[in-house]
Amino acid sequence: MPQFFSNKRLIMLLVGVIFLVALISFSLRDRDHASLPEQFIKDVVGFGQSIFSKPTQYITGVFENVDSLLNTYDENKRLKSRLEEFAKLQADVNVLTLENSTLREIVDKEENLRKYEPIQATVIARNPDQWEEKVVLDKGTIHGVEVNMAVMTSQGLIGKVFLTTSFTSTVELLSTQNPNYRVSAMVTVDGEKKVFGLIEGYDDERNELILKRIDSNIEIKAGQKVMSSGLGGIFPEGLYIGEITEVTTDDFGLTKMAYIKPAADFALLDHVMVAKRSMPSASGIDGEVIVEEEAEKEEDPS
Numbered sequence: 001m002p003q004f005f006s007n008k009r010l011i012m013l014l015v016g017v018i019f020l021v022a023l024i025s026f027s028l029r030d031r032d033h034a035s036l037p038e039q040f041i042k043d044v045v046g047f048g049q050s051i052f053s054k055p056t057q058y059i060t061g062v063f064e065n066v067d068s069l070l071n072t073y074d075e076n077k078r079l080k081s082r083l084e085e086f087a088k089l090q091a092d093v094n095v096l097t098l099e100n101s102t103l104r105e106i107v108d109k110e111e112n113l114r115k116y117e118p119i120q121a122t123v124i125a126r127n128p129d130q131w132e133e134k135v136v137l138d139k140g141t142i143h144g145v146e147v148n149m150a151v152m153t154s155q156g157l158i159g160k161v162f163l164t165t166s167f168t169s170t171v172e173l174l175s176t177q178n179p180n181y182r183v184s185a186m187v188t189v190d191g192e193k194k195v196f197g198l199i200e201g202y203d204d205e206r207n208e209l210i211l212k213r214i215d216s217n218i219e220i221k222a223g224q225k226v227m228s229s230g231l232g233g234i235f236p237e238g239l240y241i242g243e244i245t246e247v248t249t250d251d252f253g254l255t256k257m258a259y260i261k262p263a264a265d266f267a268l269l270d271h272v273m274v275a276k277r278s279m280p281s282a283s284g285i286d287g288e289v290i291v292e293e294e295a296e297k298e299e300d301p302s
Contacts, residue, residue, distance in 0.1 A: 076104045093116060101269070113236060116236050119144055119274040121151075124168070132204075132266055133176040135159075139274060140167040150275040156240040156263030157183075157228060161274065169274070174209055174241070175202045175266045184232030185211055185241055187224050187258075195220055196229055199241070199260070214256040220247055226260050236275055 015152040055066050117286050121143075125136035139145050149161045151171045171180065183199040197214040211226060224244045230237025242260040 023165065025056075037237070067265060074174070100108050105155065115143075117276040119276055121145075121169075121274055123269045123272060126269075131174055132202075133178075135171050135173065135269055137169045137171060137272065137274070138164050138167070140169050142166050144274075144276055145169045145274050146186065147159075150235045150239060151272055152239055152275065153264045153269065153272050156242060156266045156268060157235065158262075158269065160234060160274065171272075173266050174199065174262065175207075177202065177204075182239070183230070183235055184229045185224055185226050186229035187211075187214075187220050187244065189218065189220060194229070197258075201227075207261075208245060209260040209262055211258040211260055212255065214249060214258065216254060217254050220258060221242065221258065225257075239260070239275070277294070 002285065058243060075223060109278075113260055115285040118220050121137040123135045124138045127134060137145070137151075138156040145161060145164055147161055147164055150157060151159050151161060157174065159171045159173040159176070160170045161169045172178065173185065174181075179201075183195055187195040187197070189195055195218050197211045199209050200212050202208070203210060222244050226241045226244060228235040228239040228241060240263050242262040244258045246259045246260050248257055248259075249255070
């Protein structure tokens with residue numbers, strides 16, 4: 001009896017193996033259509049996979065989105081940081097370019113200042129109440145700065161030193177309202193003839209200097225350059241002052257006067273040069289000798 005059941009199990013096992021092999025062989029054949037059992041099994045498995053795959057894909061997508069968002073945030077921070085660095089670098093480049101241009105102009109100007117030694121200085125203070133009249137420099141008597149020395153930028157003449165200490169000096173600008181402030185100036189006509197006059201006063205409304213005492217018989221016109229003449233004894237000859245914008249006659253009609261647009265911007269002063277003349281400068285007011293000579297001529301009827 002036991003042997004019968006043992007043979008029966010062996011037979012059933014062999015039949016199962018044969019059936020399984022036949023089923024596998026049948027499944028491995030190239031067919032255009034699946035059998036009904038295969039279709040049923042595939043549908044059940046596919047339905048189960050879809051049930052589990054969709055939540056899995058959703059969760060995976062959420063994590064991917066969060067990760068992408070975090071990466072984007074970090075990248076955005078890095079780009080902002082680099083943008084700030086670039087902006088700072090660009091600002092530094094602009095400042096260095098401007099300073100380089102200014103210093104180059106100053107160097108070029110130095111090569112032309114052969115009659116006097118330029119002393120480099122920087123504006124360190126400015127009184128708001130006298131913004132257009134006075135500035136304080138970081139150079140004083142220990143640096144060779146003295147009263148009545150001319151002061152200029154790379155663009156042109158701006159004024160003269162009127163007060164000094166050991167380490168600082170105060171400059172009175174050409175735009176001052178001081179009635180005793182004069183600059184002996186000249187205009188070159190036709191590239192040869194020199195016309196002399198005195199800069200006396202500053203027009204606040206026009207922001208222009210006033211050139212007076214010009215011979216009425218001499219023709220000058222707008223656009224001509226005005227420079228220091230050197231005749232007054234304080235300012236060296238040839239310092240550029242500005243350009244004539246308008247020519248008219250004085251109140252008495254005896255002489256001409258002209259308005260001059262300054263070459264330098266008195267409101268924006270940074271690097272300047274103090275002109276230390278190779279020969280001793282006069283003391284007092286530039287053009288004072290010229291004024292005294294004209295007064296003597298008026299008193300002498302001959």
